[in-house]
Amino acid sequence: MKLKIAVYLFLMLAFCAFSFHDTRLFEKPAGWPAPTYNFTNNPLNSEKILLGRALFYDPILSRDNTISCASCHSQYNSFTHVDHDLSHGIDDRIGKRNSPVLLNLAWQKSFMWDGAVNHLDVQALAPIHNKLEMDEDISNVVKKLNASELYRGLFYSAFGDSAVTGEKTLKAISQFMLTLVSANSKYDKVMNRELEFSSQEANGYKLFQENCASCHTEPLFTNNEFRSNSLAIDTTLNDYGRVVVSGLPKDSFLFKVPTLRNIEFSFPYMHDGRYKTLSEVINHYTGRDLGTSNTSLELSEQIILSSKQKVDLLAFLLTLTDKEFLFNSDFSFPREILLSN
């Protein structure tokens, strides 16, 4: 009996330790794995999220106050860049990669196409310091924020202290990004038995599971690993991906498997934005030169699809669109803060 109580108490305590925060701020969708992000070191609260949202939309993070995170990550495109193959930054300088969607980041193990960033909290340092993106310095950002009455107030309500530091700035930006959870697509509603696939979508789903899910694994539609899907090198960029970070030759041509959620809106596709449409992507997978570009095992055989099957697969990919996410006003430009002064 005593033992039972002890076990019960222990479980209660363990539960308290892991129940990181208010579930209205972040909820793990049913059936999903536990998030990778360690919330105990940065427990969510609505003031910090709001501060992070303001920072995300505020060009104060760039050298000349012209570029915000949202300049390259716009909500209506599932937080990727509109229309450019390579991202455009400060003074219209062109970067070397296509900006990825920002969603379900709490489950991601590493960031950037090559995993160069190892933790969500330090992600923002990359664009802030990049000469082609925001061309700033985090210590100068902190200086600017400390000099702003608006931000001192926001930091005070978020952290109980108006002194801005690098750590707090970065953690607040993380907080906002962690709330960007997409789990309300038609696919999710089918999985939760609220809706049903059309027969075309159902067929596409089967083809997806057979040919794509080994890398684009449900429910996140990525296995969080680095793989090569046989893209030939673009000799104007010579981007060999993961190898640059790891220094290991076996990692040549490997890029992080991207999520396919909201794929309808995140065109153009691939790390260099080489494909404009999903049909082009599907044709890539069915018409690759096998055995090139260090292709990963999962794709060692050619995928053969009839034109009807291609249409079905495409129909399935479109069920990953989450309109509630794309139009969620909690994620949009915080007018009430940034336009008030």
Add this chain to the structure above:
Amino acid sequence: MIFAIFSFFFVVFNSTLFAQISLSFEPLYDSSRIQFTKELPADSNQISIETLRFYISDISLFQNDSQVIHVVNSYHLVDLSAGQAQTLDLDITQKLDFNVLKFNLGIDSLTNVSGALSGDLDPTQGMYWSWQSGYINFKLEGKALTCTTRNKLFQYHLGGYMHPYNALRTIELTVQASEPISISLDLNKILSLIKPSQTPEVMSPGTSAMMISNIVAVSFK
């Protein structure tokens, strides 16, 4: 409860009796050749140093082979850019007998993957890479007349926490239990082994960063 009272007295008793243990890091250099200035002096064979900063962590003290104390969470940024010694107070209030000091030059891999941190580890300290996550363990920047680079600059940003390019180095020194414990970093040795004219720049993890980290590690005395 009894334990709490006991530890209260223990702490009070101890801290009144014993002095703080601190470390003093001092740059050692031949001032006729090396100067801590932004600009290079005009005469030949000269080297100027503008930045010399490094992290030390995981400090412990030993008496011969047995560990006397391990200071938890000891991460310190040492800045010798002014060419003068810097003293760090350690979080120790006991009187200890020891003759060996051990510390890491740099930041361990677990801390390197722990996101945004505060104090000496805050990324605003300028010791964090932005384009690829990770702390810069050791930063040395300056100018040498023999360098053929733009503005005669040499720059070493040493770091890397992933196998096989983990640049963290453990340093073990025989020390006197003096107050403070003095440690010197021999810059003549570092610069004569690196040869800025041949290797003016190492700015990312890799084999060169590993090699230079070895050189720095053996230059503490």
